[in-house]
Amino acid sequence: xxxxxxxxxxxxxxxxxxxxxxxxxxRRMWLAAAVIGLLGxxxxxxxxxxxxxxVTSLLVLHTADQPNDSKSLIQxxxxxxxxxxxxxxxxxxxxxxxxxxxxxxxxxxxxxxNNIMQVxxxxxxxPDALARAKAIADAFITDHRQRxxxxxxxxxxxxxxxxxxxxxxxxxxDVQIAQASGRTSQIGPAELQxxxxxxxxxxxxxxxxxxxxxxxxVGQPQLGAGSQIVDGPRAVASSTLGxxxxxxxxxxxxxxFAGLAIAAVLSxxxxxxxxxxxxxxxxxxxxxxxxxxxxxVRRSRAAAQHHRVAATLxxxxxxxxxxxxxxxxxxxxxxxxxxxxxxxxVAGELDGPEHTxxxxxxxxxxxxxxxxxxxxxxxxVDGAERVGAGLRIGVGSVAPGTAWTDLSRLxxxxxxxxxxxxxxxxxxxxxxxxxxxxxxxxxxxVLVAPDPKDRTDGTLWDGLHTALRGRAAFAAARPAGxxxxxxxxxxxxxxxxxxxxxxxxxVQAELPTKQFAPAGHADHTGSCxxxxxxxxxxx
Numbered sequence: 001x002x003x004x005x006x007x008x009x010x011x012x013x014x015x016x017x018x019x020x021x022x023x024x025x026x027r028r029m030w031l032a033a034a035v036i037g038l039l040g041x042x043x044x045x046x047x048x049x050x051x052x053x054x055v056t057s058l059l060v061l062h063t064a065d066q067p068n069d070s071k072s073l074i075q076x077x078x079x080x081x082x083x084x085x086x087x088x089x090x091x092x093x094x095x096x097x098x099x100x101x102x103x104x105x106x107x108x109x110x111x112x113x114n115n116i117m118q119v120x121x122x123x124x125x126x127p128d129a130l131a132r133a134k135a136i137a138d139a140f141i142t143d144h145r146q147r148x149x150x151x152x153x154x155x156x157x158x159x160x161x162x163x164x165x166x167x168x169x170x171x172x173x174d175v176q177i178a179q180a181s182g183r184t185s186q187i188g189p190a191e192l193q194x195x196x197x198x199x200x201x202x203x204x205x206x207x208x209x210x211x212x213x214x215x216x217x218v219g220q221p222q223l224g225a226g227s228q229i230v231d232g233p234r235a236v237a238s239s240t241l242g243x244x245x246x247x248x249x250x251x252x253x254x255x256x257f258a259g260l261a262i263a264a265v266l267s268x269x270x271x272x273x274x275x276x277x278x279x280x281x282x283x284x285x286x287x288x289x290x291x292x293x294x295x296x297v298r299r300s301r302a303a304a305q306h307h308r309v310a311a312t313l314x315x316x317x318x319x320x321x322x323x324x325x326x327x328x329x330x331x332x333x334x335x336x337x338x339x340x341x342x343x344x345x346v347a348g349e350l351d352g353p354e355h356t357x358x359x360x361x362x363x364x365x366x367x368x369x370x371x372x373x374x375x376x377x378x379x380x381v382d383g384a385e386r387v388g389a390g391l392r393i394g395v396g397s398v399a400p401g402t403a404w405t406d407l408s409r410l411x412x413x414x415x416x417x418x419x420x421x422x423x424x425x426x427x428x429x430x431x432x433x434x435x436x437x438x439x440x441x442x443x444x445x446v447l448v449a450p451d452p453k454d455r456t457d458g459t460l461w462d463g464l465h466t467a468l469r470g471r472a473a474f475a476a477a478r479p480a481g482x483x484x485x486x487x488x489x490x491x492x493x494x495x496x497x498x499x500x501x502x503x504x505x506x507v508q509a510e511l512p513t514k515q516f517a518p519a520g521h522a523d524h525t526g527s528c529x530x531x532x533x534x535x536x537x538x539x
Contacts, residue, residue, distance in 0.1 A: 017275070017456075018267070018273075018274065018275055018278065019264060019267050019268070021274050021275060021451050021453070021454060022263070022264075022266075022267030022272070022274050022421070023260065023263045023264055023267060024451065024453070025274055025420070025421055025451055026263040026266070026267070029259055029262070029263055030256060030259025030260050030262070030263050031256075031259070032259070033255040033256065033258055033259030033262070034252050034253075034255045034256035034259060035252070035255070036255055037251035037252045037253070037254050037255020037256065037258070038248045038249070038251055038252035038255065039248070039251075040251045040255075041244075041247035041248040041249070041250055041251025041252065042244040042245075042247065042248035042251070044247055044251070045240060045243040045244035045246070045247040045248070046240060046244060049238075049240055049243070050238045050240075050243055051122040051123070051124070051129075052122065052123055052124070052125055052126040052128070052129045052235065052238075053120060053121070053122050053129055053235070053236040053238065054120075054121050054122075054123070054126070054129035054130045054132070054133040054233045054234060054235050054236065055118055055119065055120045055121075055133065055231075055233070055234060055236055056118070056119050056133045056134065056137050056229060056231055056232060056233040056234070057112070057116055057117070057118050057119075057229070057230050057231035058116070058117045058118075058119065058137055058140065058141065058227070058228070058229055058230065059115055059116060059226065059227060059228055059229075059230045060074065060077050060115055060116075060117055060144060060227050061115060061222075061223045061226040061227050062115075062223070063148075063151070063220065063223060065114065065115065067114075069114050071111050071113070071114055073114065074111035074113070074114055074115065074116075074117055075111055077109075077111070077117055077140075077144070078109040078110065078111055078117060080140070080143070080144075081109040081117070081119065081136070081140050082104055082107075082108070082109060083104070084100040084101060084104060085100075085143065086104075086136065086139050086140050086143060087100035087101070087103045087104035087136075088100040089139035089142070089143065090103065090132065090135040090136045090138075090139045091103050093135040093138070093139065094131060094132065094135050106121060106122050106123070106132065107119060107120060107121035107122070107132065107133070107136055108120050116230070119133055119136055119137055119140075120133075120236075121133040121136055121233075126235045129233075129235065130233045130234075130235060131233075133233035134232075134233045137229050137233070138229075141227055141228060141229065144224075144227050145224040145227065148220070148223055148224050148227075149224070152216055152217060152218070152220070153216075153217060155216040156213045156214075156216035156217035157213075159209050159212045159213035159216055160209070160210075160213045162209050163206055163209035163210050163213060166202055166205050166206045166209065167202075167206050169202055170199060170202040170203055170206060173195055173198050173199045173202060174199060176195050177192070177195045177196065177199060180192045180195060270424065271424055271425050271426075272421045272422070272423065272424050272425070273420075273421070273425055273428065274420050274421045274451060274454075275451070275454055275456045276447065276450065276454055276456045276457065276458030277456040277457055277458055278425075278456075279418060279420070279428065279445065279447065279458065280445060280458040280459070280460055281460065282425055282428035282429060282432065283416060283418070283428050283431065283432045283442065283445060284432045284436075284442070284460065285416065285432075285442035285443075285444055285445050285460065286444050286445065286458060286459045286460050287444065287445045287446075287447055287458030287459070288312060288313075288415075288443070288444030288445065288446065289308075289309035289312055289313070289444070289445075289446040289447070290305070290309070290446070290447045290448075290450050291305055291306060291309055291334060291338070291417075291446060291447070291448045291449075292305060292448075292449060293448065293449035306337060306338065306341055307341065309338065309446060310338055310341030310342045310344075310345055311345055313338070313342045313415060313443075313446075314342050314345035314346050314349070316443055316444075317342065317346050317391065317393070322391060322392070322411075322412060323391070323392040323393070323394065323410070323411040323412050323413075324391075324392075324393055324394075324411040324412070324413045324414065324415065324443070325393070325394040325395070325396060325407065325410035325411030325413070325414040325415070325440075326338060326339040326342070326393065326394070326395050326396075326414070326415050326417060327395075327396050327397060327398045327407070327410075327414050327415070327416050327417065328363070328395070328396075328397050328398070328399070328416075328417045328418075329397070329398050329399055329416065329417070329418045329419060329422060329423055329431065330399065330418065330419030330422030330423065330448070331417055331418075331419040331422075331448045331449075332363050332364075332365060332367045332397060333367045333371065334417060334419075334448050335363075335367075335395060335417040336361075336363060336367040336368040336370075336371045336372075336395055337371050338417060338446065339359060339368065339393055339395045340359065340368065340371055340372055340378065342393060343357045343359055343378040343393050344377065344378065346391060346393075347378060356379075356391070357378055357379075357391045357393065358378070358379050358380075358381060358391070358392050358393070359372065359376075359378050359379065359380045359381070359393050359394075359395065360380075360381055360382075360392060360393065360394035360395065360409075360410055361380050361381070361382060361395055362382075362394060362395060362396040362397075362406070362409075362410055363395055363396065363397055364397060368380060368395045392410075392411065393411070394409070394410025394411045395410070396410050398416070398431045398434075398435075400427065404434045404437075404438065405438075407434075407435070407438060407440060408438055408439075408440065411440070412440065413440065413441050413442075413443050414435065414440050414441075414442055414443065415442070415443050415444060415445075415446060416431070416442055416444075416445045416446070417445075417446045417448060418445055418446070418447060418448065419447075419448040419449055420447055420448065420449050420450050420451065421449075445458070
């Protein structure tokens with residue numbers, strides 16, 4: 001194992017680089033969601049075609065019209081248009097069996113300007129839609145004129161009431177003047193003159209209120225006559241294809257947004273490392289090779305990359321014999337193919353019949369046997385069989401359900417072939433811990449299907465004993481009976497100006513890095529020499 005580059009407290013709550021990479025790797029999911037939304041919207045338009053629609057425009061005049069009105073009056077008219085009173089009048093005109101509440105859901109109104117209102121009505125057929133639009137418009141114009149006339153009548157009645165009150169006062173003044181004109185009256189000329197002036201004023205006001213009431217009763221005919229249909233009902237041309245494009249675009253945008261949101265949530269919740277640096281840190285080993293997903297690249301390119309990675313691994317295998325394992329996590333067939341290529345490279349470099357290479361197939365699905373063919377170029381034996389002398393390359397799995405105690409039979413060292421984003425952080429920790437407990441050093445990690453835009457470094461400078469450059473296979477260089485870890489011999493040391501250099505000489509000073517490797521070499525049963533647990537020591 002190895003220590004992370006930063007303490008947990010220094011790590012961000014959400015790593016944007018990791019989040020964007022995870023979302024990009026899940027592009028199939030959110031692209032599929034966008035396509036499903038697009039097809040769903042288009043299908044909705046074809047399955048529910050638009051009903052025949054008709055529109056008409058009305059000119060509505062008001063007594064309080066102002067040039068700077070912010071459509072408040074026309075919005076009031078729209079609300080009146082959608083009332084049950086207008087709907088009921090239109091239903092009676094059309095002689096429909098529907099109720100006003102049901103009918104008003106088939107039409108809408110919209111204020112275009114301060115005095116122009118557009119009415120949109122739908123019906124089972126185009127003629128029905130045109131008839132409904134005409135009936136609704138006529139009902140609203142009639143109601144608007146009635147409201148104008150009712151307002152005029154109310155104003156006229158108020159003026160007549162004022163006139164009648166003044167007429168009563170005038171009658172009282174006439175009575176007083178008649179009494180003052182008698183011989184027995186004690187009213188003086190000055191008071192009589194005041195009564196005559198009062199009668200003249202009241203008579204004038206009565207005459208004025210009478211004229212105003214007459215004008216108010218007539219109302220403002222220009223408002224009623226001006227409120228009319230200015231654009232007769234006409235059918236609205238509807239295109240199913242255009243509607244499908246519109247609804248499909250809306251559905252596609254919604255599906256894309258939902259897919260991106262789900263991908264982001266899954267990236268945070270599921271916590272599956274996708275960056276090289278994260279996988280290397282969780283497994284405590286360096287990335288030494290990358291392989292593409294076969295279905296994503298051309299076969300020639302995939303074969304070339306397999307050949308290059310296999311050659312790199314072949315150079316790390318001891319030709320004098322021993323054992324090494326290739327353990328897969330999420331990619332059994334690729335691991336089997338890689339192990340077969342490594343065996344072919346090693347077999348081509350060996351001389352003499354005493355040097356042999358044997359493949360041990362311990363995969364659950366026996367993919368190695370299927371890949372090797374019949375007859376195989378390299379001998380392939382079952383994981384339960386015993387293997388004699390020679391180089392043994394075992395192929396197994398560290399997926400959930402692995403029998404950890406059987407991994408020691410496959411090889412004293414191992415190469416992990418991990419598919420990016422396949423396992424969670426917790427399972428990667430489990431794999432690293434189990435391999436450390438078994439005393440199986442990890443030569444390196446081969447990533448399968450890495451993100452092409454990943455520019456992070458997958459090399460661990462504080463885990464050189466598990467990396468290729470600090471391989472633990474040089475046990476012969478260890479002092480006899482000593483318990484020093486191999487990282488004591490191949491650790492980076494600080495040089496001048498803070499630079500790090502690598503020395504091959506024994507180091508006596510304190511190492512600048514931390515080691516979490518087995519304290520002593522382990523046998524094939526997983527027990528450690530000197531009685532120390534693999535993770536007990538921190539150098």
